[in-house]
Structure formats: structure tokens, C-alpha cells
Amino acid sequence: MRLNNRYVIALDIQDEYVRCVQIKYSSRGTWSVQRSSCKEIPYPEDNEDIAHHVRTAQAIESLLQEMSIYPLKNVVTFINGRDAAIKILDFPPVSDRKATDLEQMIRYELMMQLPVNVEQMGYDHDIIEKGSDKTEILTAAAKRSVLNRHLKLLSLAGVYPDVVTTSALALFNAFAVKEPESIEDGRIALVCLRDPNGDVVVCEDGVLAHARSFNFQVDGGKERLIKEINNSFDTYSRSHDSESADIERIFLITEDGQLPLDLVEDDLSAIMPKAQWKTYPAGDKLAFGSALASVRFVPEDMPLPPLRINLLKQIAQEKRSASRKAVKARLGRVAPTIAAAVLIIVLALLWWKTHRAEDELQFLENIHQVNNQRRERISQLGTVEKALRERMKILSWAADDYPMVSYRLYRIAQAIPDSLWLKEVYIPEKQTTSKKKRDKAQAVSKLYVVGYAHKQPQIDGFLSDLRSCDCFSDVKQESMSEVRLAGEEVLEFKLGLASEPRHLVKVSSGR
Secondary structure, three states: OOOOOEEEEEEEEOOOEEEEEEEEEEOOOEEEEEEEEEEEOOOOOOOOHHHHHHHHHHHHHHHHHHHOOOOOOOEEEEEOHHHEEEEEEEEOOOOOOOHHHHHHHHHHHHHHHOOOOHHHEEEEEEEEEEOOOOEEEEEEEEEHHHHHHHHHHHHHOOOOOOEEEEHHHHHHHHHHHHOHHHOOOOEEEEEEEEOOEEEEEEEEOOEEEEEEEEEOOHHHOHHHHHHHHHHHHHHHHHOOOOOOOOOOEEEEEEOOOOOOOOOOHHHHHHHOOOOEEEEEEOOOHHHHHHHHHHOOOOOOOOOOOOOOOOOOHHHHHHHHHHHHHHHHHHHHOOOHHHHHHHHHHHHHHHHHHHHOHHHHHHHHHHHHHHHHHHHHHHHHHHHHHHHHHHHHHHHHHHHHOOOOHHHHHHHHHHHOOOOOEEEEEEOOOOOOOOHHHHHOOEEOOEEEEEEEEOOHHHHHHHHHHHHOOOOOOEEEEEEEEEEEEOOEEEEEEEEEEEOOOOOOOEEOOOO
């Protein structure tokens, strides 16, 4: 098959169906779906995994025969993201590093971060962003037992894939190539729900920043699904500043483009209130996106290149290495002359290894540099911790000896929601009958807060937050009236905040 006219076969295998998509790929940077078909998998009544395994293989074989896709070449599949670990690693600039050194550094990082021995994993990486100060590298890894189970299922149908990627990365690739304008600007999330699997991907200006997968069942209730989506966004938010982690748009992809599990628009708004939600039918998106993992040449003018992750890469390299070792063993038994040739090769390798010593030392220096950066980060965290402890002492002192006026103003500012506007906060003037009483220090026990809101429930929420503050003994709404502000009808409210401390901070009444 010519390189500039290539066909890729993508398989999307789920519990209830299997989908096959034939994609035409050109080295000029064009992709198009030539044929696609889907076949349902009848689940056995005895609910045995082995029987379902066999029926899945039969469905794959039957589907390929119906589409007349033989011989099978350039086959790409993906495993569900819950069976893989996706991590984004930060490294020093790698433009001047050799590929072998980079692979060793990635292997070292995976050994440190994965709970399973890296020898028992199939993994791959792709550089997602290069900078002058650091390089971000996407890594994906899956247990070999998971990959072997997936390959065994395909082998029953006579299919031997060249590339295996993950569902989350396939989801990103589909949007990066087919709809780059939808994710290339701002902070965008992709949520794909296909019973019993869900994937959540967050993109920052077209760059993958977070990926998480989970399980859910259609008969398990929507509360579980909402919790899993919230957990995905919370995991992303914890690694970012709370103000900078707001997601602008969320694309919800389902099999038919409809909300599953009786979800409604209010449920989506509750998950991410500030984001705009848009639903999409899944169709061939995931199969199309997985096929892009096999692309070898990407045009330079392509706005968002796909992520090329092949979890079989390490396994294929090991097979090639084992094959080479077997050939050497056979050659070693042929004749003494071949043994002499092998000895010469060994001597050449030893000579080459002596000249590789400098490269090995450079690699160790790189590892040392990474460790030094970690120590610096730990030191910075210690400084931040010390500053936070000092601030906590100040706040604890203020709470124990009654919060000062500034502390009450601070708690008011904390409780103000985004939906309210604050007009003023003031201390009521007290009536006095003599100059002597006016000069006498007065205890500041009450504050008034005046502001604007669109609806009364917004004011009630503000009152509830203020009542939870430990520095106010009585919080109530004094008055409320309708006013016109900037051409809009709003509610002007006045709140009275009273305090009954053990010790009041004294301030002069002023003239």
C-alpha cells in the first residue's frame, strides 16, 4: 500500500457493540472516513465473561466479513481509559537531548510514579508542548495483562493490531483533527459517556492538560455518574489555581447525542455552573480519533496535531530484541568462523561502550538536575508552609480575643458571592448629649451592609454565609427596595450585623 494513499482500520470494541471504521489517510494531511459499520453484541443469559468474550470475537469477525475488509492491515484499536494511567510530566528543555536519553528519563519517572513495576507495563510517550524553560511530555501506560487480554480477544477474530491507544486520547485526537476550532482557544473539556465507560479530557489552548476515565452503569442512577464527573473536574482543579481553573465550554458526547440517565440541563449546570454545555453524538468519533494514533507524518501547518500513543511499542521492541537474540544464538552454533565474527562484533561493542561513557555521565547529570529541581520545590513548599502557619496564628489570635473591625470586614468580603454588588459598609452613629460623651470611646458592636442583588434568594444566600461567621451574633435584613441601576431593575438591600464579644475593640467616635 502506497504511503500517500493509506487505509487505516479502526475498531471500537464495547460491551454491547463493536464498530469498525475504515479511514483514508494522506501524507498531505487529509483524513476521511470511507466506510463504517456497527454490530450489536448479544449478552449471554448466563452472564459468563467467557461466553461474552467469544461472542465479541464472533461479532468482530462477522462485521469485518460484511464490510469485506481483508486482508487486515494497519489495524488500530483502543482500550478503555480506566485500564490505563495517563500522566503529564515536566522535564527540562529536551531539544538538545538524544531520543535514547529522553526515553531513559521517562522510564525512570514512570518507575517512581507508577505503583506497578514498569517491566509489567506497556507504555509510550509523546511531546505535547516545548518551551524555553521546560518540556511537557504525555505518557500513557497499561498493565500487560490488560493488553494481553485485549490482544487475545482480537486474535480469536483473526485480528492482530499494529497500534493500541486509550479512549481518552482517541477522544482528544478526534476533536483536534476534525474540529480544532472548538478546542484550540481557552479552557475546554470533553466528556464522553458510553455505558459503562466515561472519559473526561481538559484542554488548555488546544493542549491536553488532564485526562481521567471512570465506570458507570445505566441502571446505577445518575447520582453516581454526576459524582464521577465532579471527581474528574476536582482532580483537575486541585492542580490549578481556583480562579484560573474555570472551564469555559464543555462538549458532552453520548452515543445518540442525548443526555443519559435522565440527566437534565440543571444537572449539568450544577456540575460546572460557569461553563457552556453542548451535546454531540459519538458516532465514529472515537474510532476516528484512535486511527490518528498511527499517523507517521503530520503537516507543519496543522493547528493541533494528534497524540500518537501506542501501548504496544515496548512489547514490539522486546519481540524484535528477542528475535535478534534467537538469530544470534543460531548463528553462534553454525561454525567457529561465525563465532570469531561474533567475537569481533563484541570487541567493537566494547570499544563503542567506552565512548558511550560520556553520554552515560550526561544522563546521570540530567537525573541529578531533575532531583535538584525537586529539592528546590520542596524548599519552596516549606517557605509557603511557614508563611501560612504565621497567618494562621494571626487569625487564631484575632478569633480568640474577639475579631476586630478589620477582621469582620474581611469575613464580609469573603462571604460576598459573585452575584451581589456591595455598595457600602458603615458603623451607625450614636446620639450623644454632651461633648464629654462624644469624646468617650465607643464599642463598635454593629455594622450595616448595603448592596444590590437581582433576586431575593441571592440575598438569602449571603445572609446564610454571614450567619455562619463566628464574629456575628445576629444577622438580619433591615430593609429592601427596588431601584434602577445602569438601566437595570435591581434590589437594594440593607443588612444589620451585630456582635456580642467578650472584649470589644474600642475606637473613637470621631467628629
